[in-house]
Amino acid sequence: MTKTRLLASLVMAPVAVAAILLLPTPWMIALATVVLLAGLWEWFDLAEIDDTLARTVLLIAHVGVMVAIVWASRWREGYTLVLFQVAAIIGIVWWLLALLWLARSRFASDHESYARVFKLAAAALAVIPAWCALAWLHGNPEDAHPQRWLLTALAVVWAADTGAYFAGRAFGRHKLAPKISPNKTIEGLIGGLIAGTAAGVGFSLYAGATHEQLPKVALVSVAAASFSVIGDLFESLLKRHVGVKDSGRLIPGHGGVLDRLDGVLAALPVFALGKAVLGF
Secondary structure (H helix, E strand, C coil), X not given: CHHHHHHHHHHHHHHHHHHHHHCCHHHHHHHHHHHHHHHHHHHHHHCCCCXXXXXXXXXXXXXXXXXXXXXXXXXXXXXXXXXXXHHHHHHHHHHHHHHHHHHCCCCCCCCCHHHHHHHHHHHHHHHHHHHXXXXXXXXXXXXXXXXXXXXXXXXXXXXXXXXHHHHHHHHCCCEEECCCEEEEEHHHHHHHHHHHHHHHHHHHHHHCCXXXXXXXXXXXXXXXXXXXXXXXHHHHHHHHHHCCCCCCCCECCCECHHHHHHHXXXXXXXXXXXXXXXXX
């Protein structure tokens, strides 16, 4: 499985990096929309929305919100990022509330309609803010190389995930959240945070950060990597509720699209807001 996982990563990573660095922001946002909607479709599976028509309507509703945000952000001199920034903040608030859900893992664990409502609301509060944070990072006119900052944010998540995986396999002894994800360990968490922070600092130099800004970058990277763990655990909780191992089978060795996006959904708003607040 490790070999398959590695080979899949070696194929996906260059494609993702090339898209981030080479595509203009509108095209990057369009591509990100497709990927996020694919993950959202899998989320509907975890929320037990079985009817194709209902799922299609829900998907279109999310697209409508995205289009409305873009349309409302137009002004006479181009675009304003205010709505994207507000959405990112809403996303951060949601992931903090998700901690309470994780602490009460049996909440909405049945198969009744009210449980679906909560899980669908969670989907919207996770996917749309992450999409807005991605657009904010990639299209920020105040940065000389904004696409490099998006790559930095994603590198934090990728490195944290990889670091947690290998540190957990090598040193894992103490369970992090055994009722939600038995394989995750505290040692893996620490390894992931170290790897994510190192990646954030390293890639930020490529993005244009000064040496004086590196402590701020490290702080934001730790926060983003920590939130990526919340996203990962929350998806694990949803999968445990319905008794599945992966959200899908599209990516060999990795599962579904949502399995690759869970940490990204939680980390992007944190990185985008942290970067803006601390000013790097």
